[in-house]
Amino acid sequence: FRTSSNGCEYRERVLTMDTMNPNVKRVEYAVRGPIVQRAVQIERELKMGIKKPFTEVIRANIGDCHAMGQKPITFFRQVLALCSYPDLLEDGKFPEDAKSRARRILQACGGGSLGAYSTSQGIEMIRQDIARYIERRDGGITCDPDNIYLSTGASDAIVTMLKLLVSGEGMSRTGVMISIPQYPLYSATLAELGAVQISYYLDEDNCWSLDISELRRALQEAKKHCSPRALCIINPGNPTGQVQSRQCIEGVIRFAAAEKLFLMADEVYQDNVYADGCKFHSFKKVLFEMGLEYSEKVELASFHSTSKCYMGECGFRGGYMEVVNLDPEVKVQLTKLVSVRLCPPVPGQALLDVVVNPPQPDEPSYDTFIKERTDTLATLAEKANMTQEILNQVPGIKCNPVQGAMYTFPRIHLPPKAILEAKLLGLKEQTPDMFYCMKLLEETGICLVPGSGFGQRDGTYHFRMTILPPKEKLKIVLAKIKEFHQHFMAQYS
Amino acid sequence: FRTSSNGCEYRERVLTMDTMNPNVKRVEYAVRGPIVQRAVQIERELKMGIKKPFTEVIRANIGDCHAMGQKPITFFRQVLALCSYPDLLEDGKFPEDAKSRARRILQACGGGSLGAYSTSQGIEMIRQDIARYIERRDGGITCDPDNIYLSTGASDAIVTMLKLLVSGEGMSRTGVMISIPQYPLYSATLAELGAVQISYYLDEDNCWSLDISELRRALQEAKKHCSPRALCIINPGNPTGQVQSRQCIEGVIRFAAAEKLFLMADEVYQDNVYADGCKFHSFKKVLFEMGLEYSEKVELASFHSTSKCYMGECGFRGGYMEVVNLDPEVKVQLTKLVSVRLCPPVPGQALLDVVVNPPQPDEPSYDTFIKERTDTLATLAEKANMTQEILNQVPGIKCNPVQGAMYTFPRIHLPPKAILEAKLLGLKEQTPDMFYCMKLLEETGICLVPGSGFGQRDGTYHFRMTILPPKEKLKIVLAKIKEFHQHFMAQYS
Structure with a gap:
């Protein structure tokens, strides 16, 4: 116990930033970093009725397929339900292959x-x-x-x-x-x-x-x-x-x-x-x-x-x-x-x-399984293509083809004035691409991750965006990004 | 690449005991240590038809309730099945409280x-x-x-x-x-x-x-x-x-x-x-x-x-x-x-x-839930009592009451000859209580964890045993331990 300047006693904590494992301080994880925390706040503000230029936050920050509306494979979930509550094994409604699995x-x-x-x-x-x-x-x-x-x-x-x-x-x-x-x-x-x-x-x-x-x-x-x-x-x-x-x-x-x-x-x-x-x-x-x-x-x-x-x-x-x-x-x-x-x-x-060990051709769930898998992968392929096409139409944004995975990592050309303003804001984390993504979030509700969270060559700026939103929503997201980018460039050029 | 004595080239591995994280070497986890690995081997040997003085391995080494026959709470598993496969929400067979959860x-x-x-x-x-x-x-x-x-x-x-x-x-x-x-x-x-x-x-x-x-x-x-x-x-x-x-x-x-x-x-x-x-x-x-x-x-x-x-x-x-x-x-x-x-x-x-957030008194699953919970806890209490009673009847075994949790940690008095023999076997891990538990496993199929895996005062020996086997089986386990202990004492006195 120590006595503080105003005379009252206080106890210093055991675990503080000074005594904590110093390696933990160095850990950074942008995919769930400050921008995502701000997104959570904004969602709460929307719920509380605070007016924004948008009505929902769209999380394109993380490869969270089901959260973006992708449907689970029926067969997998049937097997999981049967395993969770084996009384269902007596239920005629479940296909035999799910039961045997x-x-x-x-x-x-x-x-x-x-x-x-x-x-x-x-x-x-x-x-x-x-x-x-x-x-x-x-x-x-x-x-x-x-x-x-x-x-x-x-x-x-x-x-x-x-x-x-x-x-x-x-x-x-x-x-x-x-x-x-x-x-x-x-x-x-x-x-x-x-x-x-x-x-x-x-x-x-x-x-x-x-x-x-x-x-x-x-x-x-x-x-x-x-x-x-x-x-x-x-x-x-x-x-x-x-x-x-x-x-x-x-x-x-x-x-x-x-x-x-x-x-x-x-x-x-x-x-x-x-x-x-x-x-x-x-x-x-x-x-x-x-x-x-x-x-x-x-x-x-x-x-x-x-x-x-x-x-x-x-x-x-x-x-x-x-x-x-x-x-x-x-x-x-x-x-x-x-x-x-x-x-x-x-x-x-x-x-x-x-x-x-998915359904085999001679099993009752095979056709549905193949259809669901094919549809999901085909939709992802379509969205991968759409994403790169639309983003590449925007002057100042350039992205490579999304050959695989679930993300695009386009390069954004930021005007010197924007880079300067980001630096003037002075926050340690306020890299120019964080500044850009934070502004995008505040103005459109779209949550992306700044390229600095993944690393990039000095002087280049990017963001990571998932291709996961449903097709119609993805189109809107891309259109909003396009509009935002043009506005941003005009503002800082 | 180096050249070995017989002239052929071999490449030294990158990751060896010498280069591995030295802290990992120091990690010990007796609950799944050598005795459990031997238990797994014995199970395989039994399956292969190798004759043993017993027909099954009884795992009293780990607090693994369901593996020991304890039944899951019906309500919990119903909710999990419903969450896994939400189509079941339309199924009349599930109680409303499970569905609402x-x-x-x-x-x-x-x-x-x-x-x-x-x-x-x-x-x-x-x-x-x-x-x-x-x-x-x-x-x-x-x-x-x-x-x-x-x-x-x-x-x-x-x-x-x-x-x-x-x-x-x-x-x-x-x-x-x-x-x-x-x-x-x-x-x-x-x-x-x-x-x-x-x-x-x-x-x-x-x-x-x-x-x-x-x-x-x-x-x-x-x-x-x-x-x-x-x-x-x-x-x-x-x-x-x-x-x-x-x-x-x-x-x-x-x-x-x-x-x-x-x-x-x-x-x-x-x-x-x-x-x-x-x-x-x-x-x-x-x-x-x-x-x-x-x-x-x-x-x-x-x-x-x-x-x-x-x-x-x-x-x-x-x-x-x-x-x-x-x-x-x-x-x-x-x-x-x-x-x-x-x-x-x-x-x-x-x-x-x-x-x-379990079923409440006004909900349909309440009675079953309370009955299942009460039965499980009452059975555990009964087994806790039975374990301490029977073990304390064995000369050379002394255990404290099992007031709570799922284990007894009785002290076993080992004769000097047994301690010497364990030491003569020379293996690093061969502490006297490991020697005892390993012998018990080989002779009876009962898998316990030696006290040395948990720490104990120097010169004292214990084992940890769960109270989880079903009542009738637990009785047999305790009787076998009793018999083994008496035989062991006679052998080494």
Whole structure:
């Protein structure tokens, strides 16, 4: 207890900004940062009847498919309902294939209940189903269920792998290569772990492609002050929407092998490929097709999730990673580490099981399943195309084709006067693109994320926008952005 | 690439035991440790037809209620099924109260779907429901929904709070006081974070009660080599099953206030109180009843979960924490930190909502709900009693009453010859109680956790056993332990 200047006693808190874990301070996560907090406030203000130039906030800041009106896949939800309340297994209304999936999942659960813990690595039967799914995806290349770890969304597994990888102090502190722009989970986790972020820039002029010479440049520079040990790739790209060519992936693998880097491939958008001539190639498949020299040596962890693709089930926090060539002793440590958090959410595991084991042609739910999946992916492709077309019509906005994933990351050319005004506002976070996005939010209700939250080349400005709003609403959003941008340019030119 | 002795090239791995995060090596989690891994192997061997002196493995190692045959609460699962597959809302078979809960939850979800992300802190409506629940529990003491953070089981929230608290190096490295015996999540997390564990011993001779003078001793000693900043309490106790008196809690709070310690109260077993004269007192309530001197000053985080109590829904990974007197700036940091993992699993949030907002007397599901809850808790109480009674009949086993929670932690007196043999086996982990439990597993199929996994006074040996097997099976388990123990004593005396 201390006595303050006005004589009354107060107790200093134990946990303050001064005593808090300093790494936490360095963590930033723009996707849910200040602009989203302001969006929440505005929603409350609208509810309270405060007049705005718009009637609703449109959240194009986060890849939250169902929140934007995308419908869940019927079959998946039927199986989840059956697993949640098995009395429904007696109900004639549910199709037999949903029932048989649910029975099979429940048999693999302790006490036949979703409420039991699973093994920490995830339910064995589900890991087997995932392994077969990966084998089908990769043209028969073997997948060992013991190399699969289920997780709480992909984020959890990514954090776990990074946690294992980070060690050393000073010059020997682990450095991790991440793309710029990147998905801020990576920078946030590296900050929290006190690891060194090694930024390599994607080539905006070439559709956000990855250039091996840029990897080399970034690595050489980093070697002067840390110990680079891992290389993270997001393909299809977030926030940039590019889909990597097979050739590019081969180059990355060769680079990782030559430079002794652990590869982390974030492939959560693997079904979200829209552009003609683009195809998803898994790092695992390419690695194994490059011959033993690579397939027996390069260490790879790749990540997938129930949150994206055509299912978009973010709330269930389902996900998995596959590890390849992981040191067996390290694998024991990994299994031990994940056991501390007991197990990934079992409903998410169940959902993952139906994702990797969907209705087959001879089953009653097949036609509906195929129709729902096809429609969802076709609509996304249409919206990807519409987004780039309309935005590219706006003078001062330029965006690459949305080849895949769920976002566009257009470059916005901001007049010097606007950049100056942002700087004059003086807030630490008030980068010019934050200034732009905040103004857009206040004037139109559209919530985007400034490019600075993902990283961008100095002097360039962007925003990330999802392509998820329903088609008619997306058209309105794009028209509003167009109008806002023109007005903004006029105001600051 | 290096050349090995036999002339062929091999590549050293990037991630090995030598390069891995050294803190991960130090993590131990006995509840799923070597003995459980052996249990899994034995199960496989039984399936393969290998003959054993038993026909099934009985897992009394982990508080996994449903896996041990406890039935889910019907109402909760109805609501979850309705939320998972809202078409069922049109189904006449579901009671109206389940439907209205489900509708209300879905309205609070983005796009009316469990598949949407929630806000990172958890769905606002659910936080409001939790706040009202806490107010009812604590006799009207105010609870602010903004102080509630939903989590992926209680473990997740405990790890997050510890993460915020740990900083400094050398003498100023954060020390965290935990009970011995403890639930190994605490020691594991402190090891991972590189924090200093400060052990205070519970008083086995006094029903595992907490003695303030022991807290003082532990703290004084710790101050010589670290900076003590937090005090963790588990009440009702895990693995020790004691229920703290109000007086004891007051003492702990006074101690924390005087010594400037952040309090962490793990109260996940709050409904699991069985012994006559014992009552659960929340730290929050006691703190607020001690007057402004404490209620405005002591920083407290308390934790709850859907995994224990009468619901036992471990697989859903639902949980929350309430923070009290948290520095507002730190709170912003906490909210930012949890936003990186996006949101806790939404089905777990939905489940938590019905736990805190169960059927009311005027609702159709009320009678069934009360009956199920009462039966489950009564059965647990009966099993708690039976466990202590039977174990105390065995010469060389002594256990305290199981006042609460789901475990007994009996002391076992091992003959010197057994202790010697364990040591001769030479494995690092082969403590005498591990030796004992491993032998028990091999001979009877019963899977317990050795006391060394939770910590115990030097030279004493224990095991943790859950009281969860069904009554008839529990009787058999206890009889088998009795027989095994007598045989073991004879063999080594």
